[in-house]
Amino acid sequence: MSDWSTLRALHAATRDRPILALMDDPARVGRFSVQADGMLLDASKTGIDDAALAALVALADAAGVGAAREAMFAGRPINATEGRAVLHTALRDPAGPPLVVAGEDVRPGITATLARMSAFAEAVRAGAHPAAGGPVRDVVNIGIGGSDLGPAMAAAALAPYGDGPRLHFLSNVDGAHAADILRGLDPARTLVIVASKTFTTIETMTNAETVRDWLVRGGGDVGLQVAAVSSATERTARFGIDPARVFGFGDWVGGRYSMWGPVGLALMIGIGPARFAEMLAGAAAMDAHFRTAPLARNMPVMLALSGMWHAQVAGHATRAVLPYDQRLSRLPAYLQQLEMESNGKGVTMAGARLGVASGPVVWGAPGTNGQHAFHQLLHQGTQIVPAEFLIAARGHEAELAHHHRILVANCLAQSEALMRGRSDAEAEALMRRAGLSEAEARRLAPHRAFPGNRPSVTLAYPQLTPFVLGQIVALYEHRVFVEGVCLGINSFDQWGVELGKERAVALLPLVEGRAEAAPAADPSTAALVEFLRRG
DSSP states (O other): OOOHHHHHHHHHHHTTSOHHHHTTSTTHHHHTEEEETTEEEEOOSSSOOHHHHHHHHHHHHHHTHHHHHHHHHHTOOOBTTTTBOOOHHHHTOTTSSOOEETTEEOHHHHHHHHHHHHHHHHHHHHTSSOBTTBSOOEEEEEOOGGGTHHHHHHHHHTGGGOOSSEEEEEOOSSHHHHHHHHTTOOGGGEEEEEEOSSSOOHHHHHHHHHHHHHHHHTTOOHHHHEEEEOSOHHHHHHHTOOGGGEEOOOTTSOGGGOTTTGGGHHHHHHHOHHHHHHHHHHHHHHHHHHHHSOGGGOHHHHHHHHHHIIIIISOOOEEEEEEEOGGGTTHHHHHIIIIIIHHOOSBOTTSOBOSSOOOOEEEEOOTTGGGGTTHHHHHHSSSOOOEEEEEESOOSOGGGHHHHHHHHHHHHHHHHHHHHOBOHHHHHHHHHHTTOOHHHHHHHHHHHOBOOOOOEEEEEESOOOHHHHHHHHHHHHHHHHHHHHHHTOOTTOOGGGHHHHHHHHHHHHHHTTOGGGSOOOOHHHHHHHHHHHHO
16 A cells, blocks of 8 residues: 555665666666557656556556546546546447446447437538538537537647548637638638637637528528537527537536547547547556556556656656647647646545645647747756647658657657756867857856756557547546546546636626626726726
């Protein structure tokens, strides 16, 4: 059995040991790497040694990761603050055995909805479901949070497979976003998908009303050209949406875990039902690995354990996600929501204050762009930022294979350089060999030295296909789940989202000049409102 104090003691005892020294063990890479269905996770470039790994696994075991995992897959209400099951995994395994939630087998409904989505997507793609002006040329998906980040990220990732209408994702209530997306589109050839489970999300519904007006003014047909991803059928009907084009899902699917079902409708239209099914299969394969592999050889568990070692044990407050894959440019933003909304909690399931740090700040950008932006801080800054690299063995552009070789070399070089660093003596010797005087080389050495000993993990895969994207996203979903169980928190509610939304509704009358209808604002907010109204 292990606890956080045991892990902190292990870390303190090895804090100054170079990660590079661990590489003297020729078997280390094999012990600290996990493979699953063609994917490789290498966690050997971290300070975790065998004793630390054993203690981390013991922590996960003592926290009940195995039992909690089975409770989730079985449909028990593990989202205890809302009394809900957590079954996004069922969306990618519609042919599985019966799965009863609240007395009802949810599998037939999943299968039926997937079939309806597929039929609609095929009709749109084939022109058999045209818009008022002819076959659909563009699809505008209106949503926010989980109703936007997932499908938008996946659409960019799977661009080589996008052989359907062009996809556009409208999320921000800022009118600039709607204006920029709609500019150049033909209202008579555009399909609109409004994604909001309750059909009340203010940002989404404001955008939906704006786009509906644009559609009507431009000769479009709301009854023909607007679909909804929602369970609020009365509200969708009042909006003018044909019930045949409303696709709902159960409350056992959280927003940030919802791209596998109806929220992925735009993506399915873009890449086709067959490719969408491949993505589901990749996620299901990762689910199977997660359920069956022992904790010490389990890819999501290994990723979670490395994350907790860095955040909760070593105290590193942020994590950089660095996909060396341009089409995964939206992945860091997607993972920001997945991890920070899930595990950004301050109390345990029992309502007690959390005794360790909650989830880290997740951020990042694709390589090699980041190398010319923030990697300076990663290499020489005073704070340590654990990094997670993602890299494919090959790209889709065979004619540009030399580009990919340069990309791979840069990815591997960055993780190695973070680990190795360069001492003052090495920097000085390097400059002396370049012809600098002894005094000048000594003066510049501190500026050209790198502390090294900066941890990273690398996820490698053959190629970014729909199957592999499914694997990647499911891997990170389960990583968040494991971390949440070990922290003793509920990863599946998001009450922290609500307070700001409530205040925005309360302040709107003040912003609109109806001060008599608004609650009193604090002096700072009142002064800002007055300044902005004058502007």
